[in-house]
Amino acid sequence: MNDEFRLTIEGLAKEYNRQAGELRAAYGRLSELTGTGESADRLVRVTVGPRGQVQEIELDPRVYRKLAPSQLSREIMQQIGAATEQVAERTKELMAPFMPEGLPLEEVLGEGASIDAFLPRPVELPAEDGDVRG
Template sequence: MSMDEPWTVLEKLVKEVNRQTEQVQGMHEKARDMSASATSEDGMVTVTVGARGDVRKIDFDPRVYRKLSPSELAASLIEQIGAATRTVSGEVKEVMQPLAPADLPFDDLLGEGVDFPSFLAQAMTPRPKGHGERP
C-alpha cells in the first residue's frame, strides 16, 4: 500500500459525504417550499398550508357569511386545514423517501401517529448552543 492510498480513499469519502449532504440540503429546501391547498365541497373555503402545517393562505367565497353560520365556517376551516396538511405531508414524504434506508419503511422512521410536518418542523428548529455536544 502506497502512502498516498489512504489519502485517496479519504478524499473519495469526503466527496461522497459532500455529495450526500448537498442532496439532503436540496431535498430539505424543496420540502420546505412545498405547499398544498384544499377547498370545501361547497367551494366556500380554500386553505393553503406549508410543509410544516403552517397556514399560508385562507380564501373565502364572498357569499360565505350569508351561507355558513360561524360554527359551520369554523368547522369548514378546520376540515380544510386538515385536508391540506395531509396532502402536503404525503408530498413531502415522497420527496424525502429516497433518504430513508432501502430496507426501512419511511413510516417506521417517524413512528405511528406522527405526521411529517411536525417531524420536519422539529428538524428545522435550531438547537440551543451546546445541545448534543460532548463535554
C-alpha cells in the same frame, strides 16, 4: 497513507459530500412547500405553509348565506387538515430517498428539526503536502 487507500477514502468523502449536498438541497425545498385544501363546493379554500401554518383563507361571499358559523368553522378546520396533509405527503416524498427503509419520517424530522443537526460538516481531507482540501 498508501495511494490505493487514499483514493478509496477520497472517493468516499466525495460521495458523502455529494449526498449531503443533495440532502441539504431537498431540505431547503421543504421550506417552500405549500398545501391547499378546498371544499367540494369551492366556497372555502385554505393554504398552509411547510409546517402547517395557515397562510391564507379564502371564503367565497356565498358561504355566509349557505353555512352557519359553526359549519363554516368546521369546514375551515377540515380544509386546514387537508392542506396540512398535502404538505406532509410532499415532505415524505422529498425526504424518502434519504431515509433508511422502515424508519418513519416523523421520528427523524419532528417539529422544529433541522437537517444540520443530523449532518456533520463536509469531509475535508488533508492534502499530501499537509494542506487541507475539501
